[in-house]
Amino acid sequence: MKGIQYIVDETGEKTAVVIDLKEWGQLWNEFYQNLLDRSPVNEDWINRSPFREKLDQALPWNANHPPQLSDLESLESKLENYE
Structure with missing residues (x-):
């Protein structure tokens, strides 16, 4: 379908x-609004400020900082020295 590309796994x-939002933007906005309208009330806070702005900042940071194993012994030592 023109303007639609799929990403596939191995x-x-x-x-x-x-x-492609130039081609499908209006339809996407309608679809997205429909999703928001169907969101449970207890999840509505996710789409409101200031949480939304914080989430919009956190997602790119997360994409650029992959998870790493923690050295728990080092962390414990730092915490003990902090006290």
Whole structure:
């Protein structure tokens, strides 16, 4: 489909989609608004300020800082010295 690209994993299974917003932006906005309208009330806070702004900053940071194993002994030592 023109303006739609799929990202697939090593087995060929579709895992994500890239949508050309110039071509499909209006339809995407309608779809996204529909998702928001169907969100449970207890999840509504995720889409409100200031949490939304913090989330918008945290997601790119997370993408650029992959998880690492923690040296718990070193952390424990630092905490003991801090007290």
